[in-house]
Amino acid sequence: MTRAGDQPTRRALLKGSVGASAVLALPEALAQSAQPTPRTDRLWYEAAATEWTQALPIGNGRLGAMVFGGVANERLQLNEDTLWAGGPYDPVNPDAKAALPEVRALIAAGRHAEAQALANQRVMAKPLKQMPYQTVGDLELRMPLGEASAYHRELDLDAAMATTSFTAGGVGYVRRVIASPTRQVIAVQLTADRRGAIDLEIALTTPHAATVAAQGDRLVLTGVNGTAEGIPGALRFAAQVRVVPGGGELTREGATLRVRGADTVTILVAIATSFRRFDDVGGDPQAIVAAQIADASTRPFERLADETAVEHRRLYRRVALDLGDSPGAALPTDKRIVAAQQRDDPALAALYFAYARYLLICSSRPGTQPANLQGIWNDSNKPAWESKYTININTEMNYWPAEPLALPECVEPLVAMVRDLAVTGAKTARDMYGARGWVTHHNTDLWRATAPIDGAQWGLWPTGGAWLCTHLWDHYDYNRDPAFLASIYPLLQGACMFFLDTLVTDPASGRLMTSPSISPENEHHKGVAVCAGPAMDQQILRDLFDQTARAAAILGRDADFARELAAARTRLAPDRIGAQGQLQEWQEDWDAGAPEPLHRHVSHLYGLFPSAQIDLDRTPALAAAARRTLEQRGDEATGWATAWRINLWARLRDGEHAHSILRFLLGPERTYPNMFDAHPPFQIDGNFGGARAIAEMLMQSEGEVIHVLPALPAAWPQGSVTGLRARGRCRVDLAWRAGKLDRLTLVADRPGTRTVRLGSERRVIELAVKERVTLTGARLIRQ
Numbered sequence: 001m002t003r004a005g006d007q008p009t010r011r012a013l014l015k016g017s018v019g020a021s022a023v024l025a026l027p028e029a030l031a032q033s034a035q036p037t038p039r040t041d042r043l044w045y046e047a048a049a050t051e052w053t054q055a056l057p058i059g060n061g062r063l064g065a066m067v068f069g070g071v072a073n074e075r076l077q078l079n080e081d082t083l084w085a086g087g088p089y090d091p092v093n094p095d096a097k098a099a100l101p102e103v104r105a106l107i108a109a110g111r112h113a114e115a116q117a118l119a120n121q122r123v124m125a126k127p128l129k130q131m132p133y134q135t136v137g138d139l140e141l142r143m144p145l146g147e148a149s150a151y152h153r154e155l156d157l158d159a160a161m162a163t164t165s166f167t168a169g170g171v172g173y174v175r176r177v178i179a180s181p182t183r184q185v186i187a188v189q190l191t192a193d194r195r196g197a198i199d200l201e202i203a204l205t206t207p208h209a210a211t212v213a214a215q216g217d218r219l220v221l222t223g224v225n226g227t228a229e230g231i232p233g234a235l236r237f238a239a240q241v242r243v244v245p246g247g248g249e250l251t252r253e254g255a256t257l258r259v260r261g262a263d264t265v266t267i268l269v270a271i272a273t274s275f276r277r278f279d280d281v282g283g284d285p286q287a288i289v290a291a292q293i294a295d296a297s298t299r300p301f302e303r304l305a306d307e308t309a310v311e312h313r314r315l316y317r318r319v320a321l322d323l324g325d326s327p328g329a330a331l332p333t334d335k336r337i338v339a340a341q342q343r344d345d346p347a348l349a350a351l352y353f354a355y356a357r358y359l360l361i362c363s364s365r366p367g368t369q370p371a372n373l374q375g376i377w378n379d380s381n382k383p384a385w386e387s388k389y390t391i392n393i394n395t396e397m398n399y400w401p402a403e404p405l406a407l408p409e410c411v412e413p414l415v416a417m418v419r420d421l422a423v424t425g426a427k428t429a430r431d432m433y434g435a436r437g438w439v440t441h442h443n444t445d446l447w448r449a450t451a452p453i454d455g456a457q458w459g460l461w462p463t464g465g466a467w468l469c470t471h472l473w474d475h476y477d478y479n480r481d482p483a484f485l486a487s488i489y490p491l492l493q494g495a496c497m498f499f500l501d502t503l504v505t506d507p508a509s510g511r512l513m514t515s516p517s518i519s520p521e522n523e524h525h526k527g528v529a530v531c532a533g534p535a536m537d538q539q540i541l542r543d544l545f546d547q548t549a550r551a552a553a554i555l556g557r558d559a560d561f562a563r564e565l566a567a568a569r570t571r572l573a574p575d576r577i578g579a580q581g582q583l584q585e586w587q588e589d590w591d592a593g594a595p596e597p598l599h600r601h602v603s604h605l606y607g608l609f610p611s612a613q614i615d616l617d618r619t620p621a622l623a624a625a626a627r628r629t630l631e632q633r634g635d636e637a638t639g640w641a642t643a644w645r646i647n648l649w650a651r652l653r654d655g656e657h658a659h660s661i662l663r664f665l666l667g668p669e670r671t672y673p674n675m676f677d678a679h680p681p682f683q684i685d686g687n688f689g690g691a692r693a694i695a696e697m698l699m700q701s702e703g704e705v706i707h708v709l710p711a712l713p714a715a716w717p718q719g720s721v722t723g724l725r726a727r728g729r730c731r732v733d734l735a736w737r738a739g740k741l742d743r744l745t746l747v748a749d750r751p752g753t754r755t756v757r758l759g760s761e762r763r764v765i766e767l768a769v770k771e772r773v774t775l776t777g778a779r780l781i782r783q
Contacts, residue, residue: 040329040347040350040351041156041157041158041351041354041355041358042154042155042156042157042158043056043154043155043157043333043351043355043674043675044152044153044154044155044332044333045069045152045153045154045332045333045334045673046151046152046153046332047151047153048068048069048070048071048151048153048164049067049068049069049070049153049673049674050068051673052066052077052379053672053673053674053676053678053682054068054334054672054673054674055067055068055069055075055077055674056069056153056154056155056162056674057155057359057362057375057377057674057676058155058160058161058162058177058178058179058186058362059079059179059359059362059363059375059376059377060179060180060181060184060186060308060362060365061081061181061361061362061363061364061365061366061367061368061376061413062080062081062082062184062365062367062368062369062376063078063079063080063081063179063184063185063186063269063271063376064078064079064080064081064179064362064363064375064376064377065077065078065079065139065177065179065186065269066377066379067155067162067164067177069153069162069164069175070141070164071143071145071148071151071166071168072142072143072144072145072146073140073141073142073143074140074141074142074143074164074175075138075139075140075141076138076139076141076177076186076188076269077135077137077138077377077379078135078136078137078138078139078186078239078269078271079135079136079376079377079378080136080237080271080272080273081368081369081372081376082235082273082275082369082446083133083134083135083136083225083235083237083271083273084131084132084133084134084225084235084445084446084447085131085132085134085225085226085227085228085231085233085381086131086225086227086228086229086231086232086233086234086445086447087225087231087232087233087234087235087281087447088234088278088279088281088447089231089447089449090424090427090449091125091126091127091130091449091451091453092125092126092427092428092431092432092451093122093123093124093125093126093432093451094431095122095123096122096123096124096431096432096433096451097431097432097433097434098122099118099119099121099122099123100123100432100433100516102118103115103118103119103123103516103530104504104515104516104532106118107515107516107530107531107532108504108507108515108532112524112525112528112530112531113525113527113528115516115530116456116457116460116528116529116530119456119460119516119530120455120456123432123452123456123460123516124451124452124453124454124455124456124459124460125449125451125452125453125459127229127230127231128229128453128454128455129228129229129386129453129454130229130386130388130443130444130445130447130449130453131228131229131231131386131388131445131446131447131449132228132381132382132383132386132387132388133372133373133374133378133383133386133387133388133445133446134208134225134226134378134380134381134383135207135378135379135380135381136206136208136237136239136271137204137205137206137207137208137210137221137239138204138205138206139188139202139203139204139241139267139269140201140202140203140204140205141175141188141190141200141201141202141267142200142201142202142203143173143198143199143200143201144199145168145169145173146168146169147168148166148167148168149166149167149168150165150166150167150172151164151165151166152164152165152166153165157316157354157355157358158309158312158313158316158317159305159308159309159312159313160178160179160308160309160312160316160358160361160362161176161177161178161305161308161309162176162177162178163175163176163177170194171192171193171194171197172192172193172194173190173191173192173193173197173198174190174191174192175188175189175190176188176189176301176305178304178305178308179308179362180296180304180307180308181308181311181312181365182307182308182311183292183295183296183299183304183307184270184292184296185268185269185270185292185293185296185304186268186269187266187267187268187269187296187301187304187305188265188266188267188269189264189265189266189267189301189305190264190265190266190267191263191264192263192264195247195263196247196248196261196262196263197263198245198248198259198261198262198263198264198265199259199260199261199262200258200259200262200265201256201257201258201259202219202241202243202256202257202258202259202267203219203255203256203257204219204221204239204241204255206221206223207381208223208224208225208226208237208381209223209224209226210222210223210224210237211223212255213255214252214253214254214255214256214257217242217243217244217250217257218240218241218242218243218257218293219239219240219241219243219255219257220238220239220240221237221238221239221240221241222236222237222238222286223236223237223238224236224237225237225273226381234281235273235274235275235281236273236274236281236285237271237272237273237274237285238271238272238273238285238286238288238289239269239270239271239272239289240268240269240270240289240290240292240293241257241267241268241269242267242268242293242297243257243259243265243266243267244265244266244267244268244297245259245262245264245265245266246262246263246264246265246266247261247262247263247264248260248261248262248263249261249262266300266301268293268296268297270288270289270290270292270293270296271289272285272288272289272292273285275446277420278420278424278446278447278448312361315357315361315406315407315409315410316357316358316361318406318407318723319357319405319406319721319722319723319724320721320722320723321350321353321354321694321719321720321721322350322719322720322721323346323347323349323350323716323719324346324347324716324717324718324719325347326344326345326346326347326348327345328340328343328345328347328348329347333673333674333675334673336348337666337667337668337671337673337675338667338668340663340666340667341663341667341668344663344715345666346715346716346719348666349662349666349694349716350719351675352666352671352675352687352690352691352694353690353691353694353695355675355687355691356401356405356687356688356690356691357401357405357407357691359371359375359684359687359688360398360401360402360405360407360410360688361407361410362375362376363375363376363377363684364398364399364402364410364411364412364413364414365409365410365412365413366409366412366413367412367413368413369413369417369446370389370395370398370399370413370414370416370417371395371398371399371413371684371688372387372388372389372395373385373386373387373388373389373390373394373395373683373684373685374387374682374683374684375398375684377684384679384681384682384683386445388443388444388445389417389443389444389445390442390443391440391442391443391444391464391465391467391468392442392443392461392463392464392467392520392521392601392603393520393601393603393640393644393685394640394683394685395414395468395685396467396468396471396610397640397643397644397685397686397688397689397692398684398685398688399411399414399471399688400610400647400688400689400691400692401688401691401692401695403474403475403478403725404478404692404695404699404701404724404725404726405691405692405695405724405725406723406724406725406731408475408478408479408725411471411475414468414471415472415475415488417444417448417468418465418468418469418471418472418488418491419491420448421438421440421444421448421450421465421468422438422465422490422491422494422495423438423448424438424440424448424449424450425438425439425440425448425450425465426438426494427450428440428450428451429498432451433498433501433502434501435497435498435501435502436494436497436498436500436501437493437494437495437496437497437498437499437500437501438450438465438491438494438495438498439462439465439495439498440464440465440468441453441459441460441461441462441464442454442458442459442461442464442520442521443459443464444464450465456516456518456529456530457518457521457523457527457528457529457530458518458520458521458529460516460517460518460530461517461518461520461537462498462502462514462517462537463514463517463536463537463540463541465495465498466495466499466540466541466544467540469491469492469495469544469547469548470540470543470544470547470610470611472488472491472492473492473543473547473551475488476488476551477727477728478725478726478727478728478729479729480728480729480750482554482555485551485554485555486555488551489548489551489552489555489557492544492547492548492551493548493552493558493561495544495548496544496545496548496561496565499514499541499544499568500564500565500568502514503568504532506532506533506573506587509573510571511533511571511572511573511574512568512571512572512573513532513533513537513538513572513573513587514532514533514534514537514538514541515531515532515533516530516531516532517530517531517532517533517534517537518530518531518534519531519534519535519536519585519586519601519603519604520536520601520603521601522585522594522596522599522601522603523594523595523596524585524586524588524590524594525590525593525594525595526595527595531586531587532587533573533586533587534585534586534587534603534604535575535576535583535584535585535586535587535603535604535607536585536603536604536606538572538573538574538575539575539604539606539607539611539613540606540611541569541572542569542572542613543611543613545565545566545568545569545572546565546569548562548565549562549565549566573587575604575607575613575614575622575625576589577621577622577625578591578592578625579592580592580628580632581624581625581628582625582628582629582632583604583605583607583614583622583625583626583628583629584604585603585604591629591632597632597633598633598634598637599633600637600638600641601641602629602630602633602641602644602645602648604629605626605629605630605644605648607622607626608623608626608648608651608652609644609647609648609650609651609696610647612651612702614626616652616653623652626648626652627652630645630648630649630652633645635657635660635661635664636661636664638679638680638683638686639665639670639671639677639678639679639680639683639685639686640677640679640683640685640686640689642661642664642665642670642686642690643665643677643685643686643688643689643690643692643693644689645661646658646661646662646665646689646690646693646696646697647689647692647693647696649661649711650693650696650697650700650710650711651696651700652711653710653711654711655697655710655711655712655713655714656713656714658693658697658711658713659697659713659715659716662690662693662694665677665686665690666690670686675687677690695724696710696711697710697711697712697713698710698711698712698721698724698734699721699724699726699732699734701726701727701728701730701732702727703727703728704727704728704752704753704754704755705754705755705756705757706726706730706732706746706754706755706756706757707756707757707758708732708734708741708744708756708757708758709734709736709741709758710757712736712739714739717737717738717739718736718737718738718739719735719736720733720734720735720736721733721734722734726746726754728748728750728752728754729748729749729750730746730747730748730749730750730754730767731745731746731747731748731749732744732745732746733745733746733747740778741758741777741778741780742776742777743774743775743776744756744774744775744776744780745772745773745774745775746765746767746772746773746774746775747770747771747772747773748767748768748769748770748771749769749770750769751767751768751769752766752767753765753766753767754767756775756780758778758779758780761778761779761780763775763780763782765782
């Protein structure tokens with residue numbers, strides 16, 4: 001993994017981690033066929049942001065800024081993706097290994113409350129919480145201006161630029177902000193339409209133990225991160241802000257830079273920490289930021305902006321969704337979100353879709369950390385849920401859109417994190433469970449902690465690593481690169497080995513189950529969540545064992561191990577239908593009496609989505625049970641949970657129900673004025689889950705089957721989407737009119753047979769490499 005503070009070249013950005021380079025770039029045929037997006041892909045406002053969730057995000061994967069767009073006082077809240085509290089640590093409880101057999105025995109005896117109490121006493125991590133992701137601080141720009149008119153603030157998703165413009169004192173001002181992925185700086189340019197009209201003060205503030213000094217044309221910050229949960233801070237971090245006025249005079253006053261009488265001002269911001277890896281904090285952040293500023297300073301702002309747009313568009317322009325024009329587009333984005341609850345605004349859904357792709361590009365690039373609970377944007381040292389990687393749904397949801405929405409490169413940081421977790425998780429498996437392989441529970445952080453945290457009712461869930469492994473398989477399945485598969489096979493194998501060593505046999509049925517575990521993050525009885533064999537665990541393990549055995553067969557290795565996995569899979573406890581017709585969440589039919597019938601998690605529906613174990617055609621009874629569960633749980637939940645429900649209804653091919661929930665997701669209760677997802681508070685997973693749901697309504701793929709328009713709602717009578725990706729390296733373009741397919745184009749980067757489904761119609765198509773095949777009409781007529 002590239003060190004976060006280094007300056008990766010473009011080649012390095014494309015190459016990614018060792019063993020993954022061949023598949024993390026989009027297939028050539030698909031990349032070359034990308035089309036420009038329409039100029040409707042922007043967020044815009046008539047007033048400056050007064051709250052953080054009104055500010056506009058920019059990012060280059062590693063650096064992020066929230067741009068408020070103030071007139072006299074502008075604020076750029078800054079982030080760097082490795083600035084977390086604490087340092088390398090091992091949280092495994094030394095008592096856990098001895099206590100776990102007792103916990104399992106209590107569960108087997110039906111004494112779940114006692115099992116949970118014992119787990120809380122002797123099994124949970126020390127410390128009980130993980131480290132928080134933290135803000136760097138603020139870049140403050142102060143201008144002595146009075147009232148402004150003609151104010152306009154926007155985020156151009158296509159150019160990756162935030163722009164603020166206004167008139168004050170008869171002078172027109174424009175402020176533009178970018179985050180350069182090629183030069184690793186945030187750059188700001190201020191211009192005026194009258195020479196010498198820019199008077200400006202620049203300051204840098206931080207909540208950390210740090211010093212800020214003005215040196216020449218720069219502000220220089222050096223500091224250390226903080227201690228959290230008793231884990232000492234081990235990181236050094238640095239920032240440099242270089243101010244380059246065009247004309248005028250630059251002076252210093254204390255820790256502030258002053259510009260007087262300038263025509264233009266360019267500001268370059270570089271930030272880095274000493275983080276190299278979860279167990280290495282020996283970097284030199286001061287040298288890194290000095291080199292980044294020196295490199296960026298050789299280019300004028302216009303060139304930096306052009307480079308940023310070119311690199312951003314390389315990813316962003318691969319996909320374009322058009323759901324038609326909407327009158328709501330004439331409204332500022334904040335007002336449009338409110339108005340969309342009164343009338344359908346299909347183009348708002350298309351904007352939400354584009355925005356999610358923009359956010360993923362800006363928060364997860366090769367060589368960076370994965371997108372965390374807030375992507376990379378966080379204004380606190382104590383954010384909600386520490387803004388960690390919550391891997392019982394939220395981290396996975398962050399990456400749901402990556403493959404079908406043509407952003408496979410953005411998955412590289414997730415792959416790199418799983419490689420790290422396999423190292424730290426092997427120690428947890430050995431020291432906590434006495435098992436082979438590796439394990440991680442429901443959360444991790446920068447330091448790749450893998451022990452169960454928070455409390456047994458939330459954290460004693462051993463299946464987080466297994467779920468992450470299904471994303472490794474998906475990355476292979478969309479790209480079909482055997483070199484990548486070989487590189488991740490040891491991770492899949494290690495995850496399987498842990499469960500082969502730790503699954504328990506139910507004496508009544510002879511079935512294999514996880515124990516102890518929970519169904520995230522739900523209670524089966526008041527105050528009690530710990531149990532054996534929750535449905536989600538069994539579903540995830542079916543996928544893990546299947547995918548690992550398939551990987552072994554493809555790679556031509558470990559036939560005996562694959563047979564062992566197949567045998568264990570047949571013994572896993574099956575999905576069950578309860579007395580109310582619902583899909584059971586637990587081995588026993590506890591659903592009706594569970595304390596939270598409208599619980600936000602729908603963990604036991606993993607088998608319907610993101611997995612495909614439950615299917616309307618292959619398993620109609622289980623699909624009906626899943627539908628009944630969704631009806632019981634209700635449509636409205638937290639932001640990410642609402643997004644999951646939309647995906648589930650799309651898999652049930654109910655476009656009207658999916659769309660009704662999507663309207664709620666896009667409304668002011670679940671979407672902030674800047675279109676960030678409102679959990680509340682802000683979590684970025686709802687943005688990503690919502691975008692995947694829109695894609696699922698238009699196209700679903702499994703194996704070599706491509707199902708087009710499976711859940712098209714009446715509210716989208718006509719439209720088109722270009723650049724979607726089906727499994728097996730195949731591009732899918734769709735257009736429809738009056739609710740019926742008009743044109744389907746497939747472009748394959750891998751030869752083979754594809755089966756296209758449209759309702760009950762099926763068409764088998766042989767595709768050669770880079771061949772373009774177009775089908776027209778509702779009955780799939782080949783042109």
